[in-house]
Amino acid sequence: MLTIQKLIKEYRHPNGETIIAADIRELSVGQGEQLALAGPSGCGKTTLLHLIAGLASPTSGEIRWDGERIDSWPERKRDAWRAGNVGYIFQSFNLLPGLDVTENILVAAALGGRKPDAGQHRWTDEMLARVGLAERARHRPSRLSMGEQQRVAVIRALINSPRLILADEPTASLDRDNAAIILELLQALCREKGSMLILASHDRDVTARFERLHELKRPGRNPV
Amino acid sequence: MILWLIAWRNLWAKPLQNLLTVAVVATALAMTVLVMLVAASVHYGLVRATEPFDLLVGAKGSPNQLVLNTVFLQDAPIGNIDYAIAAELAASPLVDTAIAMGFGDNYRGYRLVGTEPALFEHRGKAGQPPWLQIDQGRPFQAPFEAVLGAKTAKETGLKLGGQFVSSHGVVAGGETHAGHAYTVVGILRPVGGPYDQAILTSLQSIWQAHSHEPEPKAQAAVSPADGADDDDDDHDHGATAVLVKPKGYAEALRLYQQFQKDRRAQLVFPSQVVANLFALLGQGEKALSLIGYSVLAMALLLVSFSMYWSSLSRTRDRAILRAVGASWTDIFWIILAEGVLVVWSGVLAGVLAGHGLFSLLTALLQQKTGIAFAGPFPLAEAYAVAGALLVGLLAAVIPAWSVARRSIAENLEA
Numbered sequence: 116m117l118t119i120q121k122l123i124k125e126y127r128h129p130n131g132e133t134i135i136a137a138d139i140r141e142l143s144v145g146q147g148e149q150l151a152l153a154g155p156s157g158c159g160k161t162t163l164l165h166l167i168a169g170l171a172s173p174t175s176g177e178i179r180w181d182g183e184r185i186d187s188w189p190e191r192k193r194d195a196w197r198a199g200n201v202g203y204i205f206q207s208f209n210l211l212p213g214l215d216v217t218e219n220i221l222v223a224a225a226l227g228g229r230k231p232d233a234g235q236h237r238w239t240d241e242m243l244a245r246v247g248l249a250e251r252a253r254h255r256p257s258r259l260s261m262g263e264q265q266r267v268a269v270i271r272a273l274i275n276s277p278r279l280i281l282a283d284e285p286t287a288s289l290d291r292d293n294a295a296i297i298l299e300l301l302q303a304l305c306r307e308k309g310s311m312l313i314l315a316s317h318d319r320d321v322t323a324r325f326e327r328l329h330e331l332k333r334p335g336r337n338p339v
Numbered sequence: 340m341i342l343w344l345i346a347w348r349n350l351w352a353k354p355l356q357n358l359l360t361v362a363v364v365a366t367a368l369a370m371t372v373l374v375m376l377v378a379a380s381v382h383y384g385l386v387r388a389t390e391p392f393d394l395l396v397g398a399k400g401s402p403n404q405l406v407l408n409t410v411f412l413q414d415a416p417i418g419n420i421d422y423a424i425a426a427e428l429a430a431s432p433l434v435d436t437a438i439a440m441g442f443g444d445n446y447r448g449y450r451l452v453g454t455e456p457a458l459f460e461h462r463g464k465a466g467q468p469p470w471l472q473i474d475q476g477r478p479f480q481a482p483f484e485a486v487l488g489a490k491t492a493k494e495t496g497l498k499l500g501g502q503f504v505s506s507h508g509v510v511a512g513g514e515t516h517a518g519h520a521y522t523v524v525g526i527l528r529p530v531g532g533p534y535d536q537a538i539l540t541s542l543q544s545i546w547q548a549h550s551h552e553p554e555p556k557a558q559a560a561v562s563p564a565d566g567a568d569d570d571d572d573d574h575d576h577g578a579t580a581v582l583v584k585p586k587g588y589a590e591a592l593r594l595y596q597q598f599q600k601d602r603r604a605q606l607v608f609p610s611q612v613v614a615n616l617f618a619l620l621g622q623g624e625k626a627l628s629l630i631g632y633s634v635l636a637m638a639l640l641l642v643s644f645s646m647y648w649s650s651l652s653r654t655r656d657r658a659i660l661r662a663v664g665a666s667w668t669d670i671f672w673i674i675l676a677e678g679v680l681v682v683w684s685g686v687l688a689g690v691l692a693g694h695g696l697f698s699l700l701t702a703l704l705q706q707k708t709g710i711a712f713a714g715p716f717p718l719a720e721a722y723a724v725a726g727a728l729l730v731g732l733l734a735a736v737i738p739a740w741s742v743a744r745r746s747i748a749e750n751l752e753a
């Protein structure tokens with residue numbers, strides 16, 4: 116269960132201006148729920164996902180995970196929590212160019228002092244076969260198309276069976292057909308694993324696929 | 340483990356750039372190591388070769404030439420001194436032993452050293468085993484018996500009982516002393532010095548080879564000395580040098596003072612001559628090591644900067660790693676590992692290349708001079724290598740720290 120209250124993230128520019136990057140009064144998402152974050156460019160979708168993942172700290176307000184204030188945790192604890200509980204998908208370039216497809220997936224299971232178990236190896240192979248990439252398991256990402264790379268990114272985000280998947284415009288660099296494949300895969304896998312999914316997109320076609328939609332408004336700017 | 344794997348793969352994602360860095364570090368280190376090894380081994384080789392020669396008495400002229408000729412069997416002899424000087428020295432109360440040596444002939448470029456059997460008893464220092472030891476056969480006794488240095492024997496293929504004819508001059512190609520064939524009676528154990536490529540025989544052999552020879556020019560000119568010569572008149576014969584072992588240090592100094600007044604001959608301390616030579620070489624060595632160190636410092640600076648830029652430019656990779664659960668310390672370790680892998684491979688390759696070049700160089704030098712340069716590896720090299728490893732680590736720590744600590748969120752792109 117994720118609950119957010121009066122969350123504000125400000126950035127201070129060198130010229131003295133303060134930019135409010137995100138301003139969320141209230142938001143709560145239940146376990147296994149799938150939520151679309153909608154809103155125009157610059158409204159703070161990416162910023163909110165960073166805050167939830169603990170990649171940035173809020174200026175004020177609170178983020179609770181199962182009732183715990185994760186925003187006030189020390190960085191180390193947030194890193195460990197993210198490694199075990201969060202899968203993150205970017206718009207593009209999700210894969211490390213030096214590692215092959217399988218390694219790119221398993222790296223998520225190997226960080227934080229862990230070791231991918233036999234089940235995770237098997238699951239990776241099964242997933243690659245399911246998305247039609249069985250033959251590409253040992254290929255470098257540079258040899259894959261954008262759509263193929265995103266399929267790998269989705270599989271990686273789910274390898275640790277995380278309770279929370281954060282996806283930031285995961286289909287924005289794809290054509291309609293590929294976008295549909297990725298979304299279906301992502302939603303299906305989250306359902307299978309019972310993971311909470313929060314997906315940010317400004318694309319109405321994408322957000323329409325979600326039963327729940329949260330619209331962000333462009334936050335104001337406060338000159339100092 | 341996974342961090343090393345990621346670092347390793349990251350490096351191979353940009354092989355050219357990283358191999359170039361390895362090459363720069365390796366070149367700098369190879370240079371530094373080579374200079375150190377050469378300096379140390381030349382020092383070691385020359386000092387070792389000089390060790391058996393306490394004092395040398397020879398014709399007046401350049402002390403360097405006297406040492407070069409007698410100790411290192413290089414260069415031409417200055418000239419002869421009267422054998423009487425050797426006899427006087429042997430009788431002197433200041434002297435323990437005095438051994439006359441005569442140069443001037445060669446066999447296929449291997450120098451004949453006319454000397455006295457006492458040379459086989461000569462020791463570098465009291466209590467040490469004799470300097471020259473017979474491996475096969477026996478010392479020379481009768482005229483025209485010869486004992487070969489180990490390298491001479493190996494390279495000429497001469498065996499015990501083998502015969503050869505010497506020629507005039509210290510380099511190959513002079514006219515042969517026909518009619519006087521030497522017989523090999525002994526072969527020396529290797530000494531790791533120039534005398535490995537010597538041929539030892541009695542002084543008398545050298546004298547006879549010359550006196551029995553009808554020298555066309557000398558015959559044409561009126562040459563009373565030559566005509567009056569005969570074999571048993573040793574006093575008219577010369578020696579090129581006398582190897583003197585003084586009774587002690589004070590005696591050596593007294594001898595030195597005596598010879599300063601002597602108009603017939605000079606006395607030199609070979610170790611002093613070699614030390615002077617090193618003072619000269621030392622300047623060059625210092626300059627070279629300084630250049631080596633600066634190149635090394637520059638290389639490491641370059642590595643540090645290029646690592647900083649390349650890891651900054653891979654913000655996306657760091658973002659991905661953070662997003663899948665890497666902590667900033669994981670990122671730090673990955674960047675550090677990349678730097679350390681590059682720098683340390685460079686150091687390793689440099690040390691190997693330095694030693695490879697050094698072996699090549701010393702093999703070449705040993706072939707030419709007979710001096711074994713393989714001394715113990717200098718401590719300075721260990722310091723330089725340890726220093727390079729440490730500085731390399733530092734060169735990696737700085738960019739790793741500053742890049743890893745940068746906020747990811749700022750650079751994350753959707």
Ligand SMILES: Nc1ncnc2c1ncn2[C@@H]1O[C@H](COP(=O)(O)OP(=O)(O)OP(=O)(O)O)[C@@H](O)[C@H]1O
Binds near residue numbers: 127155158160753
């Ligand atoms: N590191 C930063 N420093 C300063 N301003 C920032 C920073 N990150 C984001 N912002 C600003 O905060 C606002 C929200 O940015 P954010 O990236 O969250 O928007 P978004 O909704 O994801 O937009 P888009 O749909 O274009 O991806 C923008 O005005 C942006 O310029």
Ligand SMILES: [Mg+2]
Binds near residue numbers: 160161162753
């Ligand atoms: Mg965004």
